[in-house]
Amino acid sequence: MIEIGSELPERIFHINRALLKRYADASGDQNPIHQNEEFALSVGLPNVIAHGMLTMALVGKYVSDFAGGSAKVAEFGARFTKPVIVPKDVDVDLTVSASVAEITDSTITLNLSATSAGVKVLGMAKAVIYK
Amino acid sequence: MLNPDSVGSTFGGTEKIAVTQSEVDVFCAVIGETDTSIAPPTFTIRITLSQFEEILTRPEIGLDWTRLVHGDQKFQIFSPVRPGDQLSCSATIESYRVAAGNEIVSVRSDLERDGAVVVSAWSTLVVRA
Numbered sequence: 553m554i555e556i557g558s559e560l561p562e563r564i565f566h567i568n569r570a571l572l573k574r575y576a577d578a579s580g581d582q583n584p585i586h587q588n589e590e591f592a593l594s595v596g597l598p599n600v601i602a603h604g605m606l607t608m609a610l611v612g613k614y615v616s617d618f619a620g621g622s623a624k625v626a627e628f629g630a631r632f633t634k635p636v637i638v639p640k641d642v643d644v645d646l647t648v649s650a651s652v653a654e655i656t657d658s659t660i661t662l663n664l665s666a667t668s669a670g671v672k673v674l675g676m677a678k679a680v681i682y683k
Numbered sequence: 684m685l686n687p688d689s690v691g692s693t694f695g696g697t698e699k700i701a702v703t704q705s706e707v708d709v710f711c712a713v714i715g716e717t718d719t720s721i722a723p724p725t726f727t728i729r730i731t732l733s734q735f736e737e738i739l740t741r742p743e744i745g746l747d748w749t750r751l752v753h754g755d756q757k758f759q760i761f762s763p764v765r766p767g768d769q770l771s772c773s774a775t776i777e778s779y780r781v782a783a784g785n786e787i788v789s790v791r792s793d794l795e796r797d798g799a800v801v802v803s804a805w806s807t808l809v810v811r812a
Contacts, residue, residue: 571713578710579729604753605728606713612724613714622716622763625724629757629805676755 554660560618560650565610566643567602567636567668575606589640601635607646607673611666614648618662619681626659630677636668644668650679658683685739685746685786685810689776694738696773696795700730704766722764728756731792731804734774739788739808744776746788747810754787754807762801770794770801777805784812 572586581603584591592600608630616622638644647667654661664677702722710726711719739746764770771794778789787809794802 574709574713578706578713580733605725605732605756608756609710609714609723609725613716616716616724621718622721622723625760627757627759628724629755631755632753 554652554655556652556655558652560652560662562647562649563614565613565646565648567606567610567638567646568643569600569638569640572600572602572606572638575603575609579603579605581605597635598637600638600640602638602644604632604635607632607636607666607668610646611648611664611674611677612679614650615662615664615679615681618650619660624682625679626682627678627680629679630664630666631675632673633675634671634673636673646673653678685776685779685788686744687779689744690779691776693773693775695734696771696793699769699771702764702766702768702770707766720765722766724758724760725756727758727764727792727794727802727804730770730772730794731774731806734772734792735790735806735808738774739776739790746786746808750810752809752811754809755805756807757805759803760801761803762796762799764794764796764801768796768801770796786810 576582589600650662650664653663662679666674708719740748773793775791780787789807792804793800
């Protein structure tokens with residue numbers, strides 16, 4: 553039974569450099585900060601970082617799976633608060649969870665949480681899905 | 684610096700963009716989505732972000748895309764996008780401010796199919812000082 557305050561099961565996604573390359577090709581965002589360590593360091597980043605929109609796409613998958621498919625997602629938004637840092641040859645965890653914030657006759661609103669290496673990477677992350 | 688006179692302007696919306704099965708397949712594969720009959724909720728960023736880049740970096744608007752970070756993103760989906768859709772995309776510069784030397788631009792995209800908006804997407808883009 554889903555009610556306000558219900559916690560959804562946590563899920564862990566894995567992000568590595570190969571996935572960043574695949575997301576760059578899938579999205580068209582070829583910014584070198586997501587692929588080239590030397591470049592990322594040269595612009596003051598700690599290492600290569602994941603596309604914020606890749607993080608959001610994975611959280612979107614979490615939402616779609618709970619909702620029963622992509623077609624049931626009505627609204628989805630987030631603030632990119634901290635980057636997901638992706639060192640070479642490492643699978644980085646992205647831990648996603650959610651709680652139910654609001655229920656109407658036709659929709660459920662989820663407050664979403666996404667962390668990597670213990671750091672909250674999305675802020676104000678929220679989705680509205682159709683029942 | 685962004686030309687402040689551009690705030691409130693709407694661009695594009697005439698050219699049709701075809702959503703192909705292969706691009707939906709590739710996007711789905713990255714996130715592990717097996718239902719490729721529908722575009723995942725964030726798929727349309729593929730269309731809107733490149734349109735923002737094209738518009739905002741025009742000489743008369745003047746945004747520096749090389750120092751850009753994505754501040755936030757929101758999608759409102761009125762009807763799911765599917766492979767085979769022919770969409771038009773108009774972009775509106777909704778607001779602009781400078782805070783601590785950072786330029787903060789809010790833009791909205793409206794994706795239409797057959798004259799009806801199917802997705803509205805809001806992006807806040809920050810050009811770091």
